[in-house]
Amino acid sequence: MILKLLVIFILFISPGFANDWGFDGGNVGWQASAGVVLKQSDGVLNIKTTGESSYVVSPQYEYIDTDNYSVVEIRMKLNRAYQESRLFFLPFGFENFDRGLSLSFATAGMNKFRRYFIDMKNHPYWQGSVRHLLLTLPSNCEVEIDYIKLHPPGFWYSLRSAWQEFLFFRMPNLGTCFIISPITINFKPVNQYIYLMAIALFLVSISYFLISQKGGFQKALFVTVVFIFAIWFVLSLRSLYDDYRVLHNDFSRFYGKSLDEKHIAETGRDYYQFLKWTREKLGGRKEITLHVPGIVRWAPTDFLKMKGPYYLVPNATREDAKYHIVYDDKRPEGKFKLFAEFRPGAYILERTE
Amino acid sequence: MMVIRILLALLVPFLLGYSLLLYLFKKNELVFLERMAISFVLGSGLLTFVMTLFVLFRIPLNFLVIVVFPVLFILFSLFKFRDNMVFGFDAMKTVTFGFGFARVLFFGLLFLIALKLCYVFSEALLRPVYTWDAMQNWVIRAKFIFYERVPQNIYNTDYPLHLPLIVSWFSIVLGEWNDQLYKVIFPLYYSSMLGSFYFVLRRFKGQLHSIFFTFLLSTLPLLAYHATISYADFSVAVFFYFAVAYLYVFMEKRGEGCFYLAALFAGMMMLVKSEGRLYFFALLFVLAIYLLREQRQIKPILKFFFPALLLILPWIIIRTTFGIKGFDWLFPETYYSISQLIGRFWFILQQVYKKFLFEGNWHLAWFAFVLSFLAFYKKIFQSKLKYLYLLTLLNLIVLFIVFCFTEMYQWLLGASVTFNRLVLAYMPIVLLTIGLTFKFSSKEKS
Numbered sequence: 001m002i003l004k005l006l007v008i009f010i011l012f013i014s015p016g017f018a019n020d021w022g023f024d025g026g027n028v029g030w031q032a033s034a035g036v037v038l039k040q041s042d043g044v045l046n047i048k049t050t051g052e053s054s055y056v057v058s059p060q061y062e063y064i065d066t067d068n069y070s071v072v073e074i075r076m077k078l079n080r081a082y083q084e085s086r087l088f089f090l091p092f093g094f095e096n097f098d099r100g101l102s103l104s105f106a107t108a109g110m111n112k113f114r115r116y117f118i119d120m121k122n123h124p125y126w127q128g129s130v131r132h133l134l135l136t137l138p139s140n141c142e143v144e145i146d147y148i149k150l151h152p153p154g155f156w157y158s159l160r161s162a163w164q165e166f167l168f169f170r171m172p173n174l175g176t177c178f179i180i181s182p183i184t185i186n187f188k189p190v191n192q193y194i195y196l197m198a199i200a201l202f203l204v205s206i207s208y209f210l211i212s213q214k215g216g217f218q219k220a221l222f223v224t225v226v227f228i229f230a231i232w233f234v235l236s237l238r239s240l241y242d243d244y245r246v247l248h249n250d251f252s253r254f255y256g257k258s259l260d261e262k263h264i265a266e267t268g269r270d271y272y273q274f275l276k277w278t279r280e281k282l283g284g285r286k287e288i289t290l291h292v293p294g295i296v297r298w299a300p301t302d303f304l305k306m307k308g309p310y311y312l313v314p315n316a317t318r319e320d321a322k323y324h325i326v327y328d329d330k331r332p333e334g335k336f337k338l339f340a341e342f343r344p345g346a347y348i349l350e351r352t353e
Numbered sequence: 354m355m356v357i358r359i360l361l362a363l364l365v366p367f368l369l370g371y372s373l374l375l376y377l378f379k380k381n382e383l384v385f386l387e388r389m390a391i392s393f394v395l396g397s398g399l400l401t402f403v404m405t406l407f408v409l410f411r412i413p414l415n416f417l418v419i420v421v422f423p424v425l426f427i428l429f430s431l432f433k434f435r436d437n438m439v440f441g442f443d444a445m446k447t448v449t450f451g452f453g454f455a456r457v458l459f460f461g462l463l464f465l466i467a468l469k470l471c472y473v474f475s476e477a478l479l480r481p482v483y484t485w486d487a488m489q490n491w492v493i494r495a496k497f498i499f500y501e502r503v504p505q506n507i508y509n510t511d512y513p514l515h516l517p518l519i520v521s522w523f524s525i526v527l528g529e530w531n532d533q534l535y536k537v538i539f540p541l542y543y544s545s546m547l548g549s550f551y552f553v554l555r556r557f558k559g560q561l562h563s564i565f566f567t568f569l570l571s572t573l574p575l576l577a578y579h580a581t582i583s584y585a586d587f588s589v590a591v592f593f594y595f596a597v598a599y600l601y602v603f604m605e606k607r608g609e610g611c612f613y614l615a616a617l618f619a620g621m622m623m624l625v626k627s628e629g630r631l632y633f634f635a636l637l638f639v640l641a642i643y644l645l646r647e648q649r650q651i652k653p654i655l656k657f658f659f660p661a662l663l664l665i666l667p668w669i670i671i672r673t674t675f676g677i678k679g680f681d682w683l684f685p686e687t688y689y690s691i692s693q694l695i696g697r698f699w700f701i702l703q704q705v706y707k708k709f710l711f712e713g714n715w716h717l718a719w720f721a722f723v724l725s726f727l728a729f730y731k732k733i734f735q736s737k738l739k740y741l742y743l744l745t746l747l748n749l750i751v752l753f754i755v756f757c758f759t760e761m762y763q764w765l766l767g768a769s770v771t772f773n774r775l776v777l778a779y780m781p782i783v784l785l786t787i788g789l790t791f792k793f794s795s796k797e798k799s
Contacts (some may be wrong), residue, residue: 221727243577250475266480
């Protein structure tokens with residue numbers, strides 16, 4: 001009862017239901033995460049992001065009526081091409097933004113205003129009243145948001161959103177390179193729709209061939225296989241578009257750089273330079289033990305453990321060797337003397353026992 | 354100077370493969386472009402076999418030491434076959450249709466394949482090695498080989514030596530460690546496979562048909578992606594493809610050259626990745642069935658088995674003499690219970706359903722594979738195609754055995770890192786099977 005009264009009270013004092021945020025007169029209550037520069041000028045919201053997890057968030061308690069509005073339209077411009085953004089929402093009854101309360105979408109080419117449509121009705125929690133929106137933005141990027149609008153459900157909006165989702169850039173998993181996520185429409189694998197269409201086509205064909213007495217099962221299957229090849233061809237063309245986006249990003253990141261600069265781009269400047277320095281300091285081939293943290297903020301789990309031994313060759317990594325290489329990790333126990341120091345926290349120890 | 358060294362690094366394996374083909378095929382048995390496609394992969398395999406021998410006998414892997422035998426072999430072969438050295442350019446005859454829609458379509462598809470090749474070459478050569486297994490298991494060993502020459506630090510794993518050796522070969526020729534340029538090997542493997550795929554299909558199908566399926570193969574997302582990183586899963590797929598494709602050509606056309614070529618690739622496949630052994634025995638089984646059914650004799654299987662064994666033998670001896678530990682952890686200390694196995698079986702089946710049909714790795718290949726089988730099952734059972742289907746079935750059984758009866762099962766749980774990479778090994782064969790089975794019209798060449 002108290003909760004209900006509280007809801008009524010909040011609804012009473014809140015600005016009411018929202019469906020459109022333009023930024024002609026200011027940032028209309030939108031805030032940014034720490035480290036992100038946000039200002040309004042020329043009718044747009046200018047945002048400069050830094051590291052990962054940069055976001056902007058809507059004013060609280062500007063409720064969104066999900067029954068009437070399910071398509072979010074964002075018009076924005078980025079200076080980095082083919083990135084991923086994620087729209088989080090906070091339905092009534094939830095306290096925190098969670099990955100499960102979000103949908104992702106791909107951004108297109110750079111330096112041009114584009115409209116992105118996200119069909120939220122596909123999300124199971126887009127129900128009742130939503131009291132908060134949060135938009136994550138790519139790191140180290142300049143973004144201009146012209147407006148964020150909400151639209152009622154509609155065929156054309158859904159179609160546009162589905163098409164954008166179909167073209168969504170799917171990078172392979174870079175961990176151990178084992179999967180390429182499926183192309184989706186309405187967040188379901190596109191193959192699912194294709195199989196259903198193929199089954200429908202097969203049933204129609206078999207009926208036709210049986211009625212017209214021109215064969216049966218085999219012919220209907222043949223028609224279905226041809227259909228599958230045709231769609232497969234379309235998917236193949238789409239994968240060429242993914243290739244273009246991969247190359248576009250990688251050319252801007254790597255083209256024209258020296259091998260050393262590329263290693264830095266792949267490994268992180270400080271860590272790579274530390275490894276290079278270590279190799280030079282150790283001189284010939286030595287046996288070493290590497291101490292690095294398992295998890296760092298700026299790289300995947302065990303990334304440092306994997307890259308370190310590779311860059312340190314011809315030194316061979318062993319358990320408990322004479323030389324211990326420490327990079328932002330706990331100093332190993334035992335009797336050591338400092339062999340060389342790269343910077344505080346990153347040094348080489350030599351066993352004295 | 355660098356350009357010359359790179360060319361040299363590519364030319365030696367290429368000419369080595371080319372020279373070996375002179376022994377296996379008569380002048381007009383293979384079209385020129387197909388020979389080109391086979392040569393680099395075959396030569397790379399052969400070169401790493403020679404290098405494995407040096408590792409075995411602890412001979413330093415220096416440039417002159419490595420090249421002396423291959424160069425002598427190349428020179429001798431080119432001299433011996435000097436009249437047959439340059440093959441007819443009859444590949445050009447393969448584009449026979451006149452101007453019109455079919456021609457536009459053919460060159461359109463060729464253009465799309467070229468785009469894909471641009472992607473694979475650019476992406477491979479833009480970035481130095483950066484992926485997980487490549488760094489941790491494969492290229493790190495190549496780096497040790499380059500610095501040590503008589504390798505000391507490469508025996509900590511059971512992974513065979515083809516990849517570390519061919520990668521180190523590049524740096525040995527370049528005279529400096531370079532973890533970017535060597536990556537050209539993989540796009541070259543990829544192009545070679547596509548080239549061969551077209552010409553193998555072309556033996557049995559029309560031009561448009563062959564180029565269409567070559568295009569489909571080229572755009573399989575996980576395959577193309579793996580051609581840009583340095584994983585052995587891709588290389589094993591290439592060698593396995595060559596072995597199967599030419600064994601199939603042998604079955605259909607009875608060329609001795611194709612038979613031995615398949616045997617060589619099958620042997621080299623085992624030198625690429627440990628799983629190669631399983632695929633080799635699957636291939637051997639299919640060949641045995643073929644020989645018993647079609648030729649009523651089993652003896653020729655030895656002609657297949659021994660060349661392959663010869664290629665893998667040095668690695669077996671190295672493993673024994675250096676006491677390299679196998680994957681002991683793969684085998685459980687106690688037997689699995691029946692209920693455990695049933696549980697695993699259902700889980701694997703679910704994974705097969707999900708990963709074959711709904712992930713983005715293979716587009717619609719598996720669905721098309723099943724449909725093609727259903728649509729043409731009569732033709733399949735009446736022709737040699739049944740052996741390709743049998744082989745795919747065996748490969749799938751291998752997949753089930755690996756995950757059901759070993760601790761590899763843990764790699765299927767959670768993120769499931771190995772499943773698709775294991776399947777990658779025979780995806781080109783699946784595409785070849787579909788391409789050979791399907792007939793767009795009754796007029797098509799058969």
